[in-house]
Amino acid sequence: MGIELDFPAVLERWPNFLGGAILTLELAFFATVLGAFLGTLAAVGRRSHSLLIARTCKVYVEAIRNTPLLVQIFLVYFGLASIGLKLSAFTVAVAALTINVGAYTAEIMRAGFDAIPRGQLEAAEGLALSRLQIYWHIILLPAVERVYPALTSQFVLLMLASSVCSQISAEELTAVANYIQSDTYRAFETYIIIAVLYIFLSLVMRAGFWGLGFVLFPRRRRLGTPL
Amino acid sequence: MQQDTPATSIVSLRDVQKSFGSLKVLDGVSFAVERGEVLAIIGRSGSGKSTALRCIDRFERVDHGEIVVCGHRVDSPDVDLRALRQDVGIVFQSYNLFPHLTIEQNITLAPCSVKRMALSQAKELARKVLAQVGLEEKLHAYPEQLSGGQQQRAAIARSLAMQPKVMLFDEVTSALDPELTAEVQRVIERLAAEGMTMVMVTHEMGFAKSIADRIVFMHRGKVHETGPASILTSPTTPELAQFVGTGDLKS
Numbered sequence: 290m291g292i293e294l295d296f297p298a299v300l301e302r303w304p305n306f307l308g309g310a311i312l313t314l315e316l317a318f319f320a321t322v323l324g325a326f327l328g329t330l331a332a333v334g335r336r337s338h339s340l341l342i343a344r345t346c347k348v349y350v351e352a353i354r355n356t357p358l359l360v361q362i363f364l365v366y367f368g369l370a371s372i373g374l375k376l377s378a379f380t381v382a383v384a385a386l387t388i389n390v391g392a393y394t395a396e397i398m399r400a401g402f403d404a405i406p407r408g409q410l411e412a413a414e415g416l417a418l419s420r421l422q423i424y425w426h427i428i429l430l431p432a433v434e435r436v437y438p439a440l441t442s443q444f445v446l447l448m449l450a451s452s453v454c455s456q457i458s459a460e461e462l463t464a465v466a467n468y469i470q471s472d473t474y475r476a477f478e479t480y481i482i483i484a485v486l487y488i489f490l491s492l493v494m495r496a497g498f499w500g501l502g503f504v505l506f507p508r509r510r511r512l513g514t515p516l
Numbered sequence: 517m518q519q520d521t522p523a524t525s526i527v528s529l530r531d532v533q534k535s536f537g538s539l540k541v542l543d544g545v546s547f548a549v550e551r552g553e554v555l556a557i558i559g560r561s562g563s564g565k566s567t568a569l570r571c572i573d574r575f576e577r578v579d580h581g582e583i584v585v586c587g588h589r590v591d592s593p594d595v596d597l598r599a600l601r602q603d604v605g606i607v608f609q610s611y612n613l614f615p616h617l618t619i620e621q622n623i624t625l626a627p628c629s630v631k632r633m634a635l636s637q638a639k640e641l642a643r644k645v646l647a648q649v650g651l652e653e654k655l656h657a658y659p660e661q662l663s664g665g666q667q668q669r670a671a672i673a674r675s676l677a678m679q680p681k682v683m684l685f686d687e688v689t690s691a692l693d694p695e696l697t698a699e700v701q702r703v704i705e706r707l708a709a710e711g712m713t714m715v716m717v718t719h720e721m722g723f724a725k726s727i728a729d730r731i732v733f734m735h736r737g738k739v740h741e742t743g744p745a746s747i748l749t750s751p752t753t754p755e756l757a758q759f760v761g762t763g764d765l766k767s
C-alpha cells in the first residue's frame with residue numbers, strides 16, 4: 290500500500306493558505322509587541338517596593354505558567370462574552386496570546402534584570418538618575434541583550450502555539466488547514482504544507498529578531514562580545 | 517570627640533551610628549570636611565570605612581547621628597536624594613561603567629537626563645572631563661576596550677561631568693596593578709590641586725600621606741585618631757602605630 294500524495298489538489302487553495310499565514314504572523318506580531326510590554330511591566334512590578342504590586346505580578350505569572358494556553362484562550366473568549374463584550378476572534382486571540390506570552394516574558398526579563406550588577410545600579414543612583422531613568426537607560430537594554438535568545442525563542446514558540454486559536458475560529462493558518470482538509474479530504478498534504486509554512490514563518494521571525502538585535506545592540510554589533 | 521563644625525563644612529558627620537543586624541559598624545563617628553580639603557579615611561578591613569563613606573551619599577541610612585552634606589540633611593528621612601547626589605560624586609573600586617554605552621554616552625547620560633543639558637553641550641563637556649583624566653582618545657570606545665586604570669579614570673570623568681561639590685572615592689585603585697594605580701592617582705592629585713573637595717578611603721599609605729590634608733583613622737567603628745598627614749609618621753595611638761607598621765609592609 291503506497292502513499293499517494295496529491296499536492297496540486299490542495300495547493301490550488303493557496304490564497305487561503307497565504308491568508309492564514311499572514312493572519313498567524315499578524316497574531317504573533319501584535320502578541321509579541323504587547324506581550325513584551327506587558328511582561329516587562331510585570332517584571333518591573335515584581336521588583337516593586339509595594340508588596341501588593343509585587344504579589345499581584347507574581348500571581349499573574351504563576352497562574353499563566355501553570356495553565357494550558359487553550360484554557361486561557363477559552364477563559365478570555367467566554368469571559369469577555371459573559372460580560373457582554375463582543376470582540377472579534379482575532380482580538381480575543383491577540384488578547385489571550387498577549388496575556389500568555391507576557392507571563393513568560395516577565396520571567397525571562399526578571400532573570401535579565403537580576404543579571405545587572407548591583408554596582409552599576411549604585412553608580413547610576415550616585416549620578417542622581419531617577420528610578421525610571423535607571424530602568425530605561427541602565428537596566429532595560431542590557432537586560433534584554435542578555436536574555437535575547439531566550440526571549441526571541443519564546444516569541445517564536447508563541448507564534449507556533451497560536452495554532453490553538455483555531456479553536457475559537459480565528460482564521461489563522463491551522464484553522465485554514467482544518468477547513469481545507471475537510472473540503473479536499475487531503476489531510477496529510479494539507480498539514481505537510483502548513484508545517485512547511487510554519488517553518489517558514491519561524492525563519493521569518495528569527496530573521497526579524499536578528500535584524501532588531503542588530504539595531505538594538507550597537508555594542509555587540511561593533512565588538513561581537515557578550516555583555 | 518564632638519566638635520562644632522563651622523557652617524562652611526561641605527561634609528559633616530556628628531555621632532553617626534550604624535548597625536547591620538547586631539553588628540555595630542559605625543559607633544559614634546564624627547568628622548568634617550571643609551571646602552577644598554582632602555580627607556583620607558584609613559583603617560583595617562571591616563573597620564567601617566566604606567560604610568562611613570556610603571552614609572555620606574546616603575547609600576546607607578544611619579541609625580543615629582547627624583550628617584550634613586552641602587546643606588542637605590542626609591540623616592533626615594525626607595532628604596532630596598537626587599539633589600544630594602547632584603552635589604556629591606562617588607567613585608567605587610569596581611569602576612561600574614555602563615557596559616552597553618560608549619565612554620562618551622556614559623559621561624553624557626547624567627548631565628542630559630538629570631540636568632536636561634543639550635546633547636551637544638554634554639558632548640563638549642564629555643570631551644573636557646575626559647581631557648582632565650587624559651582619555652580624550654577613548655571618547656567612542658566601549659568600557660570593555662579600556663584597561664582597568666582607564667576605566668577608573670573614565671568613571672572619575674563621568675562623576676566630574678555632574679560638577680559635584682565633593683567627590684567620594686572608595687579604594688578606587690585597589691583593583692589595579694601598581695602602574696595603573698599611579699595613573700589614577702595622578703588624576704586624583706590633579707583634582708586636589710584644582711581645589712576639589714574629596715573624601716577618600718584608601719589602603720595606599722604613601723598616597724594618603726602625599727595628598728591628604730587630614731587623615732581619619734578608623735578602628736572598630738570609631739574615629740580612633742585624626743589629624744594632619746604627619747600622624748602617619750608619628751602616630752599617637754598604638755593602634756595607628758601598628759596599622760601604619762603593617763600598612764607600610766604591605767605597600
Ligand SMILES: Nc1ncnc2c1ncn2[C@@H]1O[C@H](COP(=O)(O)OP(=O)(O)OP(=O)(O)O)[C@@H](O)[C@H]1O
Pocket residue numbers: 536539541559560561562563564565566567568
Ligand atoms: N550591607 C551590609 N550588610 C551587612 N553587613 C555589612 C554590610 N556592609 C558592610 N557590612 C559589614 O560591616 C563591617 C564594616 O564594613 P565596611 O565595608 O564599612 O568596612 P571597610 O572598613 O570598608 O573594610 P574594607 O577595607 O575591607 O573595605 C564589615 O564587618 C562588613 O562585613
Ligand SMILES: [Mg+2]
Pocket residue numbers: 565566567687717
Ligand atoms: Mg571598604
